[in-house]
Amino acid sequence: MITVPLVLLMLGIAFLMIKFGKQKPVPMVFGVLVGVVLASTPAGPPIADGIEWFCQEALKAAQAGLNEVGKKVA
Known part of the structure; x- marks a missing residue:
């Protein structure tokens, strides 16, 4: 919407x-x-869902990478 x-x-x-x-x-x-x-x-909601999924996965990957860096430093 x-x-x-x-x-x-x-x-x-x-x-x-x-x-x-x-x-x-x-x-x-x-x-x-x-x-x-x-x-x-009608194509709008699937596109928005795909973008949202991509952003969530990118944030998860970034957080996992930051957690790994934090473990190596500590």
Whole structure:
């Protein structure tokens, strides 16, 4: 489900990338609009679930790596 805060967050990130990241505005705005449209289709929830799963697995791997480093130091 697309919410106003999510759209504002996406636009805020796009603004920062344009201002400080030397990105051109037209592709960034187009990307935000395509993302909003895609998220509001039936394909949106599986994509969001996949991204969430990937982020959780990446965090687990990072935490496991940090735990290993902590064991070697101690």
